[in-house]
Amino acid sequence: MKFEDTARIYVCSGSGGNGALSFRREKFIEFGGPDGGDGGKGGDVWIQASSDLNTLVDFRYRRRFVAPNGKSGGSRARTGAGGGDIVLVLPAGTQIFDEDSGILLADLIEDGQREILARGGKGGLGNLRFKSSVNRAPRTSTPGEPGTQLNLVLKLKIIADVGLLGLPNAGKSTFLSVVSNARPKIADYPFTTLWPHLGTVGRGSVDFVIADIPGLIEGASEGRGLGDRFLRHIERCKLLVHLVDGTSENSVSDHGTVIRELSRYDAGLERKARITVLSKADALGAEEKLEKLKSLGKVAGGRAAAVSSVSGEGVPALLDQIAAELEKLREEENAKPQEWSP
Numbered sequence: 574m575k576f577e578d579t580a581r582i583y584v585c586s587g588s589g590g591n592g593a594l595s596f597r598r599e600k601f602i603e604f605g606g607p608d609g610g611d612g613g614k615g616g617d618v619w620i621q622a623s624s625d626l627n628t629l630v631d632f633r634y635r636r637r638f639v640a641p642n643g644k645s646g647g648s649r650a651r652t653g654a655g656g657g658d659i660v661l662v663l664p665a666g667t668q669i670f671d672e673d674s675g676i677l678l679a680d681l682i683e684d685g686q687r688e689i690l691a692r693g694g695k696g697g698l699g700n701l702r703f704k705s706s707v708n709r710a711p712r713t714s715t716p717g718e719p720g721t722q723l724n725l726v727l728k729l730k731i732i733a734d735v736g737l738l739g740l741p742n743a744g745k746s747t748f749l750s751v752v753s754n755a756r757p758k759i760a761d762y763p764f765t766t767l768w769p770h771l772g773t774v775g776r777g778s779v780d781f782v783i784a785d786i787p788g789l790i791e792g793a794s795e796g797r798g799l800g801d802r803f804l805r806h807i808e809r810c811k812l813l814v815h816l817v818d819g820t821s822e823n824s825v826s827d828h829g830t831v832i833r834e835l836s837r838y839d840a841g842l843e844r845k846a847r848i849t850v851l852s853k854a855d856a857l858g859a860e861e862k863l864e865k866l867k868s869l870g871k872v873a874g875g876r877a878a879a880v881s882s883v884s885g886e887g888v889p890a891l892l893d894q895i896a897a898e899l900e901k902l903r904e905e906e907n908a909k910p911q912e913w914s915p
Contacts, residue, residue, distance in 0.1 A: 578729040578769075578806070580632035581672065584691055587615025587656035589717025590643035592697035596710070597649075607710060608650050609700040612717045615693030616640030616656030622681035626664035627771070629729055640691075643717055646699045656693055666732040666809065672724040682732065682809075690725075694718030728805070731769050733784035734899055736807030738835075739816040740789060740827050744852035746770070747882040748816065749785045752892060769806045779896040784810065789834045804838050811902045812895065813847040817869060819879070820856050825868050846902060848894060849873035855881035 590612025597605040618640050638661060644653035663669075669679040669690065679688050695718045703711035737745040753772025770785045786803040807813065815831060817824045828849065835843040851866055862879055869877040878894065880887035 577628050577630040577633050578803075580629040580636075580727040582632050582636045582638060582725050582727065583723070584618045584638045584661075584725060585640065585722045586618050586691035586693040586720040587640040587642040588720045589613065589615045589694035589696040590645040590653035591716045592699040592702070592714035593646035593648060593651075594700045594712060594714040595648040596700075607700040607704050608648055609714055610646030610648070610651040610653065611699050611702070612646045612696030613643030613653035613655040614696050615643045615717065615720050617658045617689055617693045618691040618721075619658055619660045620669065620679060620681065620688055620690050621660055621662050622665040622667065622684055622686040623662050624665045624684040626662065627731070628664065629667070629727055632727060640693060640720065642720070643693065643696050645717075646696070646714075650699070650701055653696060655696075658693075660687075661690070663727065664729055666730045668728045668730060670726040670728065672726050678723075678725070691721040691723055694720050730809055731771065731784050731806040732782070733771060733807070733810050734781035734812065735783045735895060736810035736813045737783060737785045737816060738789070738807070738813055738831055739852075740818065740821075740831060741787075743816040743818045743827075744882055745785045745816050748852065748880070748888075749783055751882045751885075752888065753783060769803055774892065774895075776892045776896040779900055781895070781899055783814075789831050804835070804842065807842065811846065811906075812898055813842070813845050814850060814891075814895065815847055815873075816850050816852045817877075819851045819853040819862065819865060824851065824865050825872050828869060828872055846898060847873075848891070848898065849875070849877040850891060851877055851879045853881060853883075854879040854886050855884040 592612050593609035595609040597608045618638065638659060640659045641656035643656045646653045663681055665681055665684050667681045668677060670677055679690065697715040697717040700711045700714045703713045737749065739745050749770060749772045753774050772783050774781055774783055784806055786806055817828050821827050832843055849869060851869055854862055866877050866879055878887055878891050880891050882888065
């Protein structure tokens with residue numbers, strides 16, 4: 574299935590039915606009177622999150638979603654039928670923006686989350702509603718309210734606990750395939766990862782989801798390579814794991830390239846909790862590995878870990894570190910006071 578993380582759609586809720594203008598005309602009833610019923614309500618447009626979806630490809634080819642209108646009222650005080658609602662099922666993590674104003678209308682972050690996007694118009698009033706002691710035969714009815722029209726932009730931000738960062742061929746996809754059930758494409762050329770991949774990892778009592786995004790290069794924020802469009806998929810991650818290729822001639826420079834692109838993205842990603850990892854450690858000698866770890870630890874502001882996805886060196890220890898860090902971050906998040914609103 575093709576991966577799509579943006580889409581533009583048009584939605585319109587149903588218009589309300591018109592109120593009826595009608596009078597009773599029945600045999601053996603001496604006095605008639607108004608009996609026009611109200612119009613039915615227009616259908617609503619709802620959105621619902623589903624964790625079973627991970628792409629917006631369904632909204633690439635079908636872009637118009639219009640709810641049915643309400644029916645007009647009838648005689649004998651009959652109310653018109655309401656228009657049926659429609660529900661758009663979106664991947665969990667989708668944000669819905671108004672295209673004209675840029676305002677965020679909804680953020681679907683939980684599986685099953687359901688919100689109304691556009692309310693259907695109210696039905697008009699029949700002339701029976703206007704009967705009074707001074708107006709026994711009103712000839713007034715009202716039309717139904719029009720539906721709400723919206724031009725929307727859908728943006729998907731994958732929900733994951735851990736995000737993998739690095740230059741192309743830093744070993745992110747190999748690491749993900751080793752520690753999880755994900756099977757991303759792995760090859761010895763750059764940009765084998767063309768869209769984000771997710772994998773689930775269980776470590777002790779801690780389960781977490783890892784997201785692997787396409788590699789960044791110098792100038793990604795200016796559109797070079799695959800650009801930085803996929804960085805939004807790690808905005809929701811609690812923890813970042815930055816893999817630096819141990820076989821590179823200058824691992825410190827490679828580390829700086831990715832950090833600079835994070836800061837240029839301007840989403841606070843460079844301030845997220847981060848673990849720095851020297852990958853492909855099996856290809857390094859003991860002295861070279863120690864020297865690179867020391868240099869990388871200095872620029873990363875802490876100790877760097879060495880791993881090899883091929884030999885398994887350092888992988889269990891790294892997973893334990895990730896699980897411990899996630900537990901700590903989750904505890905801090907739960908300890909934050911909840912905002913109260915009346």
